[in-house]
Amino acid sequence: MSESSTSPTNPPSSEEGTTTTVITATTHLTLPANTKPMTYEELNPKSKPTEFFGPIGTFGISILTPLFTYIFFYTCNDAVGCTPTTISGWKTAWNLVGNFPNESGYLWEWKSFAVYLGWYTYCIACWKFLPGDKIQGNLLRDGTRKTYKMNGLYTLLLTLGLSLGVLLNPGGIELFSWLYDHWVPLVSASLAMSLFQALWVYGYSFYNRELLALGGNSGNFFYDFFMGRPLNPHPPFFPSFDIKTFNEVRPGMILWLLLNISCACEQYLRLGTITDSMWTVIIFEGWYTADCLIQEHTILNQMDITTDGFGFMLSMGDLTWVPFTYGLQARYLAFNPVKMGPIWTSAVVAITLVGNYIFRQANNEKGDFRAGKNPKKLEYMTTERGTKLLTSGWWGRSRHPNYFGDWLMALGWCLPTGFRTPLTYYYIVYFVILLVHRQMRDDEACRHKYGKDWDKYCEKVPWKIIPYVY
Structure with missing residues (x-):
């Protein structure tokens, strides 16, 4: 509120008979009742170890x-x-652990560790030296925002260009199959990196007094180590390098694509051709990777970034689980080729394209709306907090339509392997469990955040993932 007062005075004047009026302005500001900054303890309250059945579950x-990655x-x-379907088959599989006839099954190999370390260093160099957009993340509870450098797409394009150069040279296909031929030692190398990162950020978080994740500060080592204690960890003296967002879509996602290409090279060396099933898998899984990096900025709104801490759950998931299990279909097809034919190929392509369409349209609607744009004039409701929740478009059909799209794409990636083994369908089963659990976590967080407004929203949008079904 501002008030102004005038007071006539009679100072000396150069002209007789004149009066000078001095105007004094007084401004009153309404300040917050509590201007005291929050303490470190207030910003980082203790949490309860309840996720994943607590410390025992984590x-x-x-x-x-990690064990299943080897299995x-x-x-x-x-x-x-x-x-294996017989006892002798399982006994043979067990006897091969640590005694595999070639390098692909060796538990550890220093050359593979050096290659993986070089790959991770290369990804950091691309982040540092390639051009990219600077994008601000969501507002953190300490009142700050982090700025992220988004150039993952340029990293992917450079990597694919270098890979193409290798493949087109004499002996390039044999050279690229090296990844397939050193599968397990590369798994071990990535696991060593993820374990090191999880332990380091956990220990370092006690000394640099960084912002912690609300769900990873229980005081129980096993729980906090897994869930992640720090929210946005970074190396000393490099605050702009956010380890969590870097790992999310770069070293693991791009390596997944490279491993798939290596499996295709292995199949070509064995058959002299690449089957339609292998083409389907590497094209659609490759497009998923490319699409993720094209839309890299959208990860800033995901629960992994906004809510979860960085611990073993994310380090192992990003660096080991994604590249070495998501591509199980391509590795299976390398030594067990499947020829689908035009009809089955068309059906698989249709399922995958529908899933990709739903996934991308849903994410675009959410991304536009959060950016203050509403090109489709979608309906929404406003909560007491002032937050707006979409109630039409894909987000009016279900609360997580992007998960539904993810499921359809996952099914499209598994179908090319045929029906000789259930193991290649692990991905769709895993993704159903993962996304149902994530939906439950997200709904619980929203109910706590919005209170009765969330109940009103659920009445408007009753379906959780699959529209009109679940």
Whole structure:
């Protein structure tokens, strides 16, 4: 509120009979009642270890997820086929652990570790030196915003250009199959990197007094190590390098595509051709990777970035689980080729394209709306917090239509492997479990955030993932 007062005075004047009026302005500001900054403890309250059944559950997952990465290889390879069906077959698979006839099944190899370390360093160099947009993230609870450099697409294009140069040279296909031939030692190298990162950011978070994740500050080591204690960890003296967002779409996602290409090279060396099933898998999984990097800025609105801390769950998931299990279909087809034919290929392509359309349209609607744009004139409701929630378009059909699109794409990636083994369908099963759990976590967070407004929203949009079904 501003007030002005005037007071006539009679100072000396150069002209007789004149009066000078001095105007004094007084401004009153209404300040917040509590101007005291929040303390570190107030910004980072203790959390309860409830996710994934608490410390016991997170400890179990920390052991089982790396273990299954190895199981997927040792039960699905040239030596035993895919998914042994007899006791002798399982015994053979067990005997191959640590005693595999070639390098692809060696548990550890220093050359593979050096190659993986070089790959990770290359990705950092691309982040540093390639051009990219500077985009601000969401407002953090300490009142700040982080700025992210988005140039993952340029990293992908450079990598594909270099890979093409290798493939077109004499002996290039044999050279590129090196990744396929060193699968398990590369898994071990990525696991060593993810374990190191998770331990380091956990320990460092006690000394640099960074902002912590609200769900990873329980005080229990196993729980916080898995869930992630720091929200946006960065190396000392490099605050602009956010480890979590870097890992999300770069080293693991692009390596996934390179591993698929390596599997296609292996199939070509064995057959002298690449089957329609392999083409379908590498094209659609490759497009998923490219689309993710084209829309890299959209990850800033995902729960992984906004809410979850960076711990073993994300480091292992990004660096090991994604590249070495998401491409199981391509690795299976390398030694067990499937010829689909035009009719089956058309059906698989149709399912995948529909899934991709739903996934992208839903994410575009959300991205535009959060950016203050509404080109489709979608309906929405306004909560008491002032936040707006979409109630039409794809987000009026279900609360997570992008998950539905993800499921259809995942099914399209698995179908080219045929029906000889259930193991290659692990991805769709895993993704159903993952996204249902994420939907439950997201709904719980929104109910806590919006209160009764969330109940009103759920009445308007009752379907959780699959429109009109679930």
